Amino acid sequence: GAVVSQHPSRVICKSGTSVKIECRSLDFQATTMFWYRQFPKQSLMLMATSNEGSKATYEQGVEKDKFLINHASLTLSTLTVTSAHPEDSSFYICSARGQGREPQHFGDGTRLSIL
Amino acid sequence: GENVEQHPSTLSVQEGDSAVIKCTYSDSASNYFPWYKQELGKGPQLIIDIRSNVGEKKDQRIAVTLNKTAKHFSLHITETQPEDSAVYFCAATKAAGNKLTFGGGTRVLVKP
Numbered sequence: 257g258a259v260v261s262q263h264p265s266r267v268i269c270k271s272g273t274s275v276k277i278e279c280r281s282l283d284f285q286a287t288t289m290f291w292y293r294q295f296p297k298q299s300l301m302l303m304a305t306s307n308e309g310s311k312a313t314y315e316q317g318v319e320k321d322k323f324l325i326n327h328a329s330l331t332l333s334t335l336t337v338t339s340a341h342p343e344d345s346s347f348y349i350c351s352a353r354g355q356g357r358e359p360q361h362f363g364d365g366t367r368l369s370i371l
Numbered sequence: 372g373e374n375v376e377q378h379p380s381t382l383s384v385q386e387g388d389s390a391v392i393k394c395t396y397s398d399s400a401s402n403y404f405p406w407y408k409q410e411l412g413k414g415p416q417l418i419i420d421i422r423s424n425v426g427e428k429k430d431q432r433i434a435v436t437l438n439k440t441a442k443h444f445s446l447h448i449t450e451t452q453p454e455d456s457a458v459y460f461c462a463a464t465k466a467a468g469n470k471l472t473f474g475g476g477t478r479v480l481v482k483p
Contacts, residue, residue, distance in 0.1 A: 262414070290470060299460065299473045300415070349414045359405055360471060362414035 259283050260352050262363030270371055271342060277335045277366045279350030285330035286352035290360060291323070294347040306333055340370045373398040375463050377474025384451050385482055392477045394461035395443040401463040404444045405471070406435060409458045418459075419446070451481045 259282040267275050279289055288307050292300040304320075306312040306327035314320045322344075324336040333352075337344055347367050351360040374397040384390050394404075402423035407415035421428045421435045421444065428435050432451075437444040448455055458478050462471040 260414075297478075299475050302470055305470055351414075359403075359417055359420055361417065362407070364414045365412070367412070 258354075258358075258361040260286075260350065260361050260363040262350055262366055264366060265364060266367045266369075268369045268371065269340065272339055273370075275337045275340055275368060277337075277348055277350070277368075279333045279335070279352065279363055281331045281352045281354075281361075284352075284354045284358075286333070287330065287355050288353050289327055289333040290351045290353075291325060291333075291335050292349045292351070294349060294365070296347075300349065303335075337368065340368070342370045344368065345370045373401055373463055373472040375461060375472050375474040377461050377477055379477060380475060381478045381480070383480045383482060386451060386453060388451055390446075390448040390451050390455070390479055390481075392446045392459055392461070392479075393443060394445070394463075394474045395441075396463040396472075397442070398463070398465070399439075399442065400465050403464050403466060403469075404435070404437060405462050406433075406446050407460045407462065409460065409476075411457075415460060448479075451479075453481050453483050455479060456481045 261280045263278045291303045294300050303318045304312045304314045306325050308330050312325035327333040347365050349365040351362040353360045377394045405420035408418045409415040432449045434447040458476045460476050461474040464471045
């Protein structure tokens, strides 16, 4: 149980392109989803927290107009990197949790490479 | 806010030996401490967690201990196997569903 699916797993695109990443909870309803960014050999850095039907809460220093988050249903959240540039290249990972005291379960990440 | 320190950053052990990773946290209000294993190119996988009302928890070859007074917790892997090679992250939070503060990670290499 508690499977989180993230798609796509790998994206390579040109500078200026907008990229959408999907995060789905397959066998549970995710009241909260989290988006992280991870640089090589570093820890996970929380970008934002999203609750279904509400606006996302962004961490300090994360541009909300650059990283658009939508959590329209209890099983799907999307992260759109708008007008991506090479410095946005990174490993983006989502996690989801159900209600109550459930722990976070992570997707397998999306490696974004901007040329 | 919470700050989590993790040591060591790298750990090399011989197959069959034990591995121990230690974390300290700063916020005494934190009461939930998960451990994640991340393999290359994948997302973190929850391997064990502990809540503040428990001092120790074990699941087969993996155990976690918590010392709330000293604000530190540790992961113990016994009888290590090559498939245990990965990056391990500790984390802390005030409640299981809240946002996590991660340690810096420990790269574990189990040599056959």
